[in-house]
Amino acid sequence: MKLTAFKRALWVFHVPTGSCNGCDIEIVAALTPRYDVERFGIKLVGSPRHADVLLVTGAVTRPMAERLRRIYEQTPDPKAVVVVGGCGTTSGVFYESYNIVGPVDEIIPVDVYVPGCPPRPEAIIDGVVKAVAKLERLEAGEAV
Amino acid sequence: MRLVTGQGFWSPLVWLALAAGVALLAWAFWFRGRRTYKAGTDQDMPFLSGEQVPEGAHVGGQHLYWGFVEGLRPFVDRVQAFHTGFLGDYMTWLVVLLAVALLVVMLT
Numbered sequence: 008m009k010l011t012a013f014k015r016a017l018w019v020f021h022v023p024t025g026s027c028n029g030c031d032i033e034i035v036a037a038l039t040p041r042y043d044v045e046r047f048g049i050k051l052v053g054s055p056r057h058a059d060v061l062l063v064t065g066a067v068t069r070p071m072a073e074r075l076r077r078i079y080e081q082t083p084d085p086k087a088v089v090v091v092g093g094c095g096t097t098s099g100v101f102y103e104s105y106n107i108v109g110p111v112d113e114i115i116p117v118d119v120y121v122p123g124c125p126p127r128p129e130a131i132i133d134g135v136v137k138a139v140a141k142l143e144r145l146e147a148g149e150a151v
Numbered sequence: 152m153r154l155v156t157g158q159g160f161w162s163p164l165v166w167l168a169l170a171a172g173v174a175l176l177a178w179a180f181w182f183r184g185r186r187t188y189k190a191g192t193d194q195d196m197p198f199l200s201g202e203q204v205p206e207g208a209h210v211g212g213q214h215l216y217w218g219f220v221e222g223l224r225p226f227v228d229r230v231q232a233f234h235t236g237f238l239g240d241y242m243t244w245l246v247v248l249l250a251v252a253l254l255v256v257m258l259t
Contacts, residue, residue, distance in 0.1 A: 022201075054198045055198060056194075056198055071201075073201075073203075074200070074201030074202065075201065077193055077201050077202075077203070078198075078201045080192060080193035080194065081193045081194055081196065081198055083185050083187060083188060083194065084185075084187040084189070085187065
């Protein structure tokens with residue numbers, strides 16, 4: 008088996024846009040000792056200005072749309088957006104709700120979708136790894 | 152080019168070398184910055200949890216002590232009443248406290 012490593016640590020910023028916290032708790036679970044993604048250099052950061060990946064949860068409520076757009080703008084390039092959960096992916100049970108303007112790809116470009124209600128930590132880690140692969144292709148100047 | 156004093160020496164060449172070293176360090180930091188940074192966009196603005204940043208926004212000095220002020224609110228309210236802004240009041244306090252200190256010293 009060929010083992011490959013990330014070229015650098017991957018910093019992730021978590022943006023809840025109106026989620027029920029189910030997906031957010033699973034993201035936290037990915038950080039706990041059982042999964043411990045920090046051993047791979049993947050860590051949550053407190054500002055999008057330090058981030059390589061945006062991890063977006065929630066169906067995007069009307070007030071959050073503008074804020075999500077601004078956070079996306081403030082994230083330096085190259086960046087990847089991973090949507091975690093069914094709500095962010097398709098609006099889920101909130102589809103066509105009066106105060107929902109999502110799903111997330113209606114507001115900002117999305118690179119990876121991790122469906123589930125909520126998705127397991129393994130699925131979230133897999134989504135982030137797919138985002139890493141995209142970032143490395145972008146940095147190498149390859150077609151995405 | 153070298154002034155020797157009793158405590159050491161002063162040389163403009165040393166200061167010039169130091170300034171050049173600092174400039175080199177600053178350039179090295181700048182050079183390692185992200186080249187994809189987009190000037191004139193939201194990337195220029197501070198991050199306030201996605202909120203729109205008001206014009207000229209900054210964190211005031213009093214905000215740094217917010218916890219202390221709130222924690223000591225009864226004391227702060229009482230002390231603030233003494234801060235009238237009149238120099239005469241402050242001088243009166245000084246004289247009164249000096250007199251009290253003098254009294255304490257004389258009695259002990």
